[in-house]
Amino acid sequence: MNGKYIIGIDLGGTKISGAISTFDGKIIYKKSIDTLSSQGPERVTGRILGHIKHLIEYVKADKDEVSGIGIASPGPLNIEEGVIVETPNLPFRNYPLIKTVERETGIKAYLENDANAAALGELWFGAGRGSKNFIYMTVSTGIGGGIVINGDIYHGHTGNAGEFGHMTVEPHGPRCNCGNYGCLEVMSSGTAIARIANERLKAGEDSLLRNCEKVTSKEVFEYASKGDKLSCEVVDYTMNYLGIGTANLVNAFDPELIIIGGGVSKAGDALFSRVKNVVSKRCFEIMAKSVKIIPPGLSTDAG
Numbered sequence: 001m002n003g004k005y006i007i008g009i010d011l012g013g014t015k016i017s018g019a020i021s022t023f024d025g026k027i028i029y030k031k032s033i034d035t036l037s038s039q040g041p042e043r044v045t046g047r048i049l050g051h052i053k054h055l056i057e058y059v060k061a062d063k064d065e066v067s068g069i070g071i072a073s074p075g076p077l078n079i080e081e082g083v084i085v086e087t088p089n090l091p092f093r094n095y096p097l098i099k100t101v102e103r104e105t106g107i108k109a110y111l112e113n114d115a116n117a118a119a120l121g122e123l124w125f126g127a128g129r130g131s132k133n134f135i136y137m138t139v140s141t142g143i144g145g146g147i148v149i150n151g152d153i154y155h156g157h158t159g160n161a162g163e164f165g166h167m168t169v170e171p172h173g174p175r176c177n178c179g180n181y182g183c184l185e186v187m188s189s190g191t192a193i194a195r196i197a198n199e200r201l202k203a204g205e206d207s208l209l210r211n212c213e214k215v216t217s218k219e220v221f222e223y224a225s226k227g228d229k230l231s232c233e234v235v236d237y238t239m240n241y242l243g244i245g246t247a248n249l250v251n252a253f254d255p256e257l258i259i260i261g262g263g264v265s266k267a268g269d270a271l272f273s274r275v276k277n278v279v280s281k282r283c284f285e286i287m288a289k290s291v292k293i294i295p296p297g298l299s300t301d302a303g
């Protein structure tokens with residue numbers, strides 16, 4: 001590789017975040033745009049390509065000076081072929097994103113699972129430094145995860161290990177975007193928190209949330225901290241399921257750390273205290289006492 005720059009694109013259900021950096025990891029410029037997922041695969045790909053072009057032009061670089069584009073996407077993925085297999089919060093189904101990006105930009109591109117990329121970031125630069133066995137979970141529009149075992153990412157047989165968002169935590173729960181019912185993601189993601197609060201408001205329940213123009217998970221946590229009854233109940237309900245999912249991971253992996261990132265983790269103690277409480281009730285004491293459930297060391301983008 002002989003370029004001066006590398007481009008990183010983080011493809012999320014709500015935002016496409018892009019950054020252009022030097023080879024030693026120094027970010028020169030970064031910007032996020034809306035994904036507008038409902039517009040379909042071609043339009044979203046067009047937005048990704050437009051954003052890549054913008055990043056290059058903004059720093060007045062020549063595209064020959066860019067040696068690679070890394071695209072982090074929620075899974076499942078076929079990393080070797082550069083194909084997004086099926087991603088519940090994005091419009092791609094068996095979509096050859098990497099071939100398309102390489103053809104349109106003339107720059108070599110790579111695909112990786114977004115949560116694995118974040119887990120590696122935590123291992124190398126963040127809260128996972130010095131730890132050999134930990135779990136990274138991101139809670140935002142959806143829920144994803146990365147598993148670090150013996151200081152390396154555990155990929156699983158098909159390369160898709162760590163899809164914690166689609167563990168069943170409520171067999172009789174609502175249908176998830178993946179087609180299954182009662183997945184962790186449909187019970188406790190940012191999207192789920194907003195959905196449940198809005199359903200109860202629509203049913204006519206009284207709440208200070210009625211003062212908000214739009215109710216997202218952020219408002220629900222904010223009003224829960226002010227003692228709003230509906231908000232408190234939604235936070236208790238959804239965080240209980242996040243606790244159940246986390247407890248399952250503790251029992252399965254006995255990790256040193258569980259790092260919870262993503263936009264919803266910015267709720268802070270309102271999330272962490274509830275999750276820890278469920279873990280202490282549902283896990284074997286020796287593991288529950290030893291595992292540290294903590295926020296990431298690196299900044300996490302809202303989802």
Ligand SMILES: [Zn+2]
Nearest residue numbers: 166176178183
């Ligand atoms: Zn699911």
